[in-house]
Amino acid sequence: xxxxxxxxxxxxxxxxxxxxxxxxxxxxxxxxxxxxxxxxxxxxxxxxxxxxxxxxxxxxxxxxxxxxxxxxxxxxxxxxxxxxxxxxxxxxxxxxxxxxxxxxxxxxxxxxxxxxxxxxxxxxxxxxxx
Numbered sequence: 001x002x003x004x005x006x007x008x009x010x011x012x013x014x015x016x017x018x019x020x021x022x023x024x025x026x027x028x029x030x031x032x033x034x035x036x037x038x039x040x041x042x043x044x045x046x047x048x049x050x051x052x053x054x055x056x057x058x059x060x061x062x063x064x065x066x067x068x069x070x071x072x073x074x075x076x077x078x079x080x081x082x083x084x085x086x087x088x089x090x091x092x093x094x095x096x097x098x099x100x101x102x103x104x105x106x107x108x109x110x111x112x113x114x115x116x117x118x119x120x121x122x123x124x125x126x127x128x129x130x
Contacts, residue, residue, distance in 0.1 A: 003039050004039070004043055004048070004062070004063075005036055005037040005038055005039040005043075006037075006039075007062050007063070007065040007066060008036065008037055008051055008055075008062060009037045010065055010066060011055050011057060011061070011062060011065055011114075012037075012055060014110075014111065014114045015055055015056070015114050015115075015117065015118040015121070016115070016118050017055070017118070017121075019033055019034055019037065021125075022051070022054060022055070025054045025125060026047075026050055026051065026054060036051075045059070048062060054121070055121070056117040056118075056120065056121045057117075
C-alpha cells in the first residue's frame with residue numbers, strides 16, 4: 001500500500017498540478033508541502049481534507065488512490081468471462097487480456113475526469129487569485 005504522501009503526489013501529478021501550485025493554494029511553503037509528499041511530515045485529517053479540496057477529490061479518494069482498480073481486478077482473478085453467446089467461456093489467458101483492456105479503459109476514463117476537474121480547479125484558482 002502506498003503511503004499518503006505518494007498517493008497525494010499521484011493525484012497531484014494526474015491532475016497536472018506542480019508542487020508549487022498546490023503549496024500556494026494551501027498557503028504552505030514549497031519545502032513544507034514537499035515534506036508532506038515525501039512522508040517526512042505527519043499530516044492531520046484537517047490538512048488532508050484541505051489537500052483533497054484543492055485537488056477536487058474526496059478524502060476517501062486520496063486514501064484509496066491506487067487501490068481501487070487493483071482491488072477490483074484482484075476480485076476477478078480466475079473467473080470465467082462469458083462471451084455473450086451462452087455457450088462458450090473465454091479461457092483464462094483471454095480473460096486476463098480483457099482485464100488489462102478494461103483496466104486501461106477505466107484508467108483512461110479516470111484521466112479524462114481528472115483533466116476536466118483540473119481545468120475547473122485552475123479556472124477557480126485563477127479567478128480567486130485575481
